[in-house]
Amino acid sequence: MAKVVVVTDSTADIPAELVEELNITVIPLNVIFAEDEVYQDGVTLTSKEFYEKITKEDRIPSTSQPTPYQFEELYREILTEEDTTIISIHLSSKMSGTYQAAMIAKQSFDQAEQLHVIDSKRASYAIGIIVVEIAKMAQEGKSTAECLARLESLLNDTTVYFLVDTLEFLQKNGRIGKASAMLGSLLKIKPILSLTKEGEVYPFEKVRGQKKALSRIIETLKDQYGQYLVHIGVSHAVNEDLAKEILTRMSEEFNVASEVITDIGAVIGAHVGPGTVALSVTKAE
Structure with a gap:
């Protein structure tokens, strides 16, 4: 073999x-x-x-x-x-x-x-x-x-949501316009990003405030994975406290087979910026 x-x-x-x-x-x-x-x-x-x-x-x-x-x-x-x-x-x-x-x-x-x-x-x-x-x-x-x-x-069976702390990097990388970035920052909007089945970034939802954004992500994931045993990964760009909070909440509400916290590296970080946290979930066998 x-x-x-x-x-x-x-x-x-x-x-x-x-x-x-x-x-x-x-x-x-x-x-x-x-x-x-x-x-x-x-x-x-x-x-x-x-x-x-x-x-x-x-x-x-x-x-x-x-x-x-x-x-x-x-x-x-x-x-x-x-x-x-x-x-x-x-x-x-x-x-x-x-x-x-x-x-x-x-x-x-x-x-x-x-x-x-x-x-x-x-x-x-x-x-x-x-x-x-x-x-x-x-x-x-x-x-x-x-x-x-x-x-x-x-x-x-793998899903990811990115919770972006600042719109500056998305704007500078051409993902959103300058006016949208300024307005989003003033209104304290936290964009939740995800990926299409083809692998393109898209705005899943815009939520005012980090707590609401996190609750919305977990609510969505429960609909998709609530009845399954899952693997969880939280990657973060110098935002370990939020990463740990997310992992704690996921552990309380999901049947978790394994969990990982890791850093978002420089290449992805250059596009999403510091403060970003990404939550990845997949079904365990």
Whole structure:
């Protein structure tokens, strides 16, 4: 039986200890402050360093995906080991060229049946929560077919909501207009964002006040997952107190199989800004 190796990218925001424990391979995206100031997300720039940097310098960097050549090198190194299959799960293709770069790299290999490149159609720990489950299966010695079948169900059963603290970053990244951002800030509107089935960001709802926004998210999730055993992940951009509060409330109201708190890394953080919290939920088996 082929050994399954799970690959993802840094936008999955998986805690370092889980990456190590589950032997997950992570390829970093890039964070670009200037032509001569480029960092690898989570490698040469930690999330803590990133948020400190944007606070002090008051500038929002751009981001870029790994190159097809970087993916090709990584895949080739993994596939040198006999009887190995790669399942490579990445940031939504609607947000980044990462998935496309991985697909271009795949074309360089004859052994297509050994290399599965997946568009998660998600971001942050909504990718991570899926990757972790597949990596656990790989570690247990499950077959490629079993892992891919579970992956399909996870892709169908995973939901994420982002609670954004400030509209500034969405405005500067072109997600909303300047007038909407100013009005939202004045009215203390907290936009709840989610992702479409195609992996595009959309405004789920606009709520006045953080408590109301959180209650609305939990109410919506109860309708969807209230009768199931679930895995929960809360990722945050320097907002650990709110992340813990969310996890406590979820633990009280849901049948929880596992829970994780993690940092939103620099790439996703560049688009949503500090203070953001994302709640990811998926069905456990």
